[in-house]
Amino acid sequence: MIAYRNLRVALLGAGSVGAQVATLLTEHHDELASRVGAGLDLVGIAVRDVDAPRSAPLDPALLTTDAMSLIESADIVIELMGGIEPARSYILHALNSGADVVTGNKALLAAHGPELQAAAEQVGAQVYYEAAVAGAIPIIRPLRESLAGDRVKRILGIVNGTTNFILDKMDVEGDTFENALAVATELGYAEADPTADIEGYDAAQKAAILARLAFHTDVPVEAVHREGITTITAAQVSQAQKAGYVVKLLAICERLTDPETGVEGVSARVYPALISRQHPLAAVHGGKNAVFVEAEAAGDLMFYGAGAGGIETASAVLGDVVSAARRHVAGGPGVAETTHANLTILPIDSVSTRYQITLEVSDAPGVLARIASLFSEHGVSVEAVQQSVASVGPDAVAAGTPDGSGTATLVIVTHIASERALSRTVAAIADQKVVVRVESVLRVEGA
Amino acid sequence: MIAYRNLRVALLGAGSVGAQVATLLTEHHDELASRVGAGLDLVGIAVRDVDAPRSAPLDPALLTTDAMSLIESADIVIELMGGIEPARSYILHALNSGADVVTGNKALLAAHGPELQAAAEQVGAQVYYEAAVAGAIPIIRPLRESLAGDRVKRILGIVNGTTNFILDKMDVEGDTFENALAVATELGYAEADPTADIEGYDAAQKAAILARLAFHTDVPVEAVHREGITTITAAQVSQAQKAGYVVKLLAICERLTDPETGVEGVSARVYPALISRQHPLAAVHGGKNAVFVEAEAAGDLMFYGAGAGGIETASAVLGDVVSAARRHVAGGPGVAETTHANLTILPIDSVSTRYQITLEVSDAPGVLARIASLFSEHGVSVEAVQQSVASVGPDAVAAGTPDGSGTATLVIVTHIASERALSRTVAAIADQKVVVRVESVLRVEGA
Structure with missing residues (x-):
């Protein structure tokens, strides 16, 4: 049963995602209307150049360069332009005009998310952004x-x-x-x-x-x-x-x-x-x-x-549009987002994880023991060491290992250690004469 | 900022999930209050026997056998008793008393879901049930x-x-x-x-x-x-x-x-x-x-x-409790569920999928060709056949294969076929003298 007036939907941007959203809104109009309890009418698509080539055919009558007027006429504004400006100003204008906003603009959210949420909260509107992270995946x-x-x-x-x-x-x-x-x-x-x-x-x-x-x-x-x-x-x-x-x-x-x-x-x-x-x-x-x-x-x-992908991301956008529309029809909760916890943001130095360190060392007796003791002195516990068969490669010759011997590769995996302790350990190791090169330091995650 | 009166939460059932929900509501009270904008006060736990042993320690003062009075006093009712009755009556009573309901009761939802949704819609309340399918997984x-x-x-x-x-x-x-x-x-x-x-x-x-x-x-x-x-x-x-x-x-x-x-x-x-x-x-x-x-x-x-799991499922229940509570605080949309599509429900016969059929056949010339032609006659296309090395096993002896030879195992995987066509094919195959036994028919999914 459709008991509510049709809702006016404005689209800003007609790239690969925008074009798919426009197509789905039109082709699935009746199905979406049944789910929402109100028709969702696409009333216009704001673009920079109405004559630019499009990835999908769009009704030319919908295209406009006058984004501000389009926004003012809409119940729901979908922003898929990307970038910070004018996207930010358009969204603020939409919220202040009483529209809910659906966006997939991760750059804008990462840079101005709090400002947008505050603006929405002030007027009792909502900003939805399921499409901004991991495309079609509901996260x-x-x-x-x-x-x-x-x-x-x-x-x-x-x-x-x-x-x-x-x-x-x-x-x-x-x-x-x-x-x-x-x-x-x-x-x-x-x-x-x-x-x-x-x-x-x-x-x-x-x-x-x-x-x-x-x-x-x-x-x-x-x-x-x-x-x-x-x-x-x-x-x-x-x-x-x-x-x-x-x-x-x-x-x-x-x-x-x-x-x-x-x-x-x-x-x-x-x-x-x-x-x-x-x-x-x-x-x-x-x-x-x-x-x-x-x-x-x-x-x-x-x-x-x-x-990613135009149609996949369009699915996430439309899910948000349906949520926004249901809110218009039934009345809806305020923004269910808070930053009340206000936790300290710690720098990378505070992090602890496991590490894999790959070293090229001179293939001499006692080298492994020397390296192992450096880990131990810096409080970093070693989980596994793998030493490759010694070889006299061009690197060793070029590097001129101290005793003229060949080099060996040591691959060391640590137990959990702090970034600070690890950095100090690696600096001390790099300083050793027997170490030709620290080839790589990679973090090991997921434990 | 907490600007709303505290909300009264009633719990029905104190099994492994219920006990965890009670514990988390109490231990995380302030954190949840910040997220909701209102305190969530657990006002009582309805159980069959207040003296029964519990998997987690619960405040005895909260326990009651008078579920109906508890329900009437609550803003949000969490039903974790399981079973059809009295869970169904309690939920209907809760909805008619103006409470929102959170339940993990899949048996009840599968049997009476439409009735509960209709009751909720009539009074403008909500039934949440994230915990009913796949425990902690948001689906x-x-x-x-x-x-x-x-x-x-x-x-x-x-x-x-x-x-x-x-x-x-x-x-x-x-x-x-x-x-x-x-x-x-x-x-x-x-x-x-x-x-x-x-x-x-x-x-x-x-x-x-x-x-x-x-x-x-x-x-x-x-x-x-x-x-x-x-x-x-x-x-x-x-x-x-x-x-x-x-x-x-x-x-x-x-x-x-x-x-x-x-x-x-x-x-x-x-x-x-x-x-x-x-x-x-x-x-x-x-x-x-x-x-x-x-x-x-x-x-x-x-x-x-x-x-599954008590604490894992409790996470899904609490997510629903927070949603319900936010709706109380901010006002919320009606039930975002419709069955407007009202599609025909088709029987298993209408389904098409791939199949793996395992046959024990007599190890005689021409058997594979005979079986293959039966598939073809019934319009089922074969993707792959694997024939085991022939063997004279006890089954073959017991079965007394027509020509006294041993038996072989045929494993046939089909392309997509309908259940009807497949059933007819298998019936025809089982009828063949050279077929000792249809060992199994399994569907192959996920293509």
Whole structure:
């Protein structure tokens, strides 16, 4: 039964997601009306250039460059333009005009989320953003509502499809980073300028959004420690494989206590890390995303699916549109989001995890004992050491090892240690004459 | 800022989940108050016998046998008694007294869900039941809200931890069903009377609930086709393994069109099936649950986590309590559930899937050709046939194969075929002299 007037929906942006949203709103009009109890009429699509080529055919009569007038006429505004401005001003204008807002704009939410939420709260409107993190995967609503009575301890997320595609290709095919990136670009998984993805900026924005929701604490994106995947080599991936690990770019949000200062707080960080091949996240291949949540009562949960794609992301947008529309019809709760917890945001130094350190050392008696004692002196406990068969490679010759002997590779995996203790240990090791090179230091996550 | 009066929460039932809910409500009182904007006061716990032993210490002053008076005094009623009556009457009484209801009672929801939803809608109250399916895993809210703008095509769920534990043990350790069940009982994964789990009744209730939500259509539990796992043998599991499959008890909800009648509708069914070891559901081990959702726009999604356990399920209950409480504080939308679609519920005969048929046949020339032609005559296309090395086993001797030769095992995997065509084919095959025995017919899902 449809008892309510039709609702006016305005769309800002007609890129790949926007075009799909427009198509679905039109094609599924009657079905959505039944679910909502009111028709959802797409009344206009604001674009920069009405004559630009589109990925899907759109009704030209809907296109307009006058976003502000369109916004003022709408009950629900869908913002899919991306970028900070004018998206931010448009959303504020929509809220102040009494509309609810649905957005997939992670950059804007990471930078101005608190401002938008405050504006919404002031006028009793809502900002929905299921599409902003992990595309089609429902993760915002589960965190905001389903887990609202629990305490999230940690989130490990594969939230960037481009880097997961690249790392998966390196893992499965033994590819180099450069080749895997080239293929990702060719197949459309990576953009012409892939910096935002491969340097972890995109994942960091998502980490900021997830941490805010999980910990009821504002986490500015600048506070997210960020390392990209550009330094990951085929050798590292293959070595990880042999040791039963896989390299993934992880967005990690964690409640923790700094082991030295005793300060309690939260950490949000993005870096490539090793995880066990037995971990559910290890089975996330190609451009897929997954978010692994460890909660105090619920235990371990995982949410898996498509992290990007026009039609997949459009599904998340439409779910939000239906929620917003039901609120219009039935009257709805205020923004179910608070940052009352206001926890301290801890720097990467406060974090403790496991590490894999790969060293090229001179192949002389007593070297292993010397390295082991350095770990012990810095309070870092060693879980496993693997020493490769000694070899006299070009590196050893070039490096001129002290005693003219060959070199060996040591791969050391530690027990849980703090970043501080680990840094000091690695600095002391690098200082040793018998150490030709610290080849890599990678974190091991998911324990 | 707490600006609202405290809300009165009544708990019905103090079993393993109820006791955890009571503990968490008390211990996390201030934290939950901050999240809701109002304190949640547990005002009483209705039990059958106030002196019965409890799994967790509860404040004796809260215990009462007068459920009706307790219900009348509450803003939110949490029903965790299980069973149909008096749970149903209590919930109706709560709704009519103006309270919102949170329940984890899958049997009641599967049997009387429409009645409860109608009662709630009439008074503008809500029934929340995230805990009823897949324990701690948020699946109700994602289906009801996140995917509300999409079209669900199919759900494949591992929604019963007991049977997954048993089948996983058979798969990993080569155990028999009987032994695996004995271990499950010993470890507390199976109840003293395991019928509800191993015969698929529990999974069928969950399938009815999921199908209703996914397809906006009432699906009575009696309409759910149900087969249990008691006939699954170690030999079947091992044969599945060799062929790259694993046996799982699946709850399947699907939109489909009957291939013969052309009738469109939905199917809800529960049976043990083979799925590829590459499918994400194959990696769901032990007592864990997972729900794999295939949606038109969102593509494939999976939700994974603990399907049972007192504290895990309590997390889902508390998430619902917080949602209900926020609605009290902010005012909230009516029940966001409709069965407007009212689709036809199709019987198992309308379903099409792939099949694995294992036959013991006499090891004579031309047998394979004869069997293959029977498939072809019934319009069932064969994907693969594997014939074991011929053997003269006791079965062959006992069966007295027509020509006195030994027997061979044929394992045939079909392409997608309808249940009707498959049944006819199997009947015709069983009729053949050269067929000693149809050892098993298993469905292959997840393609």
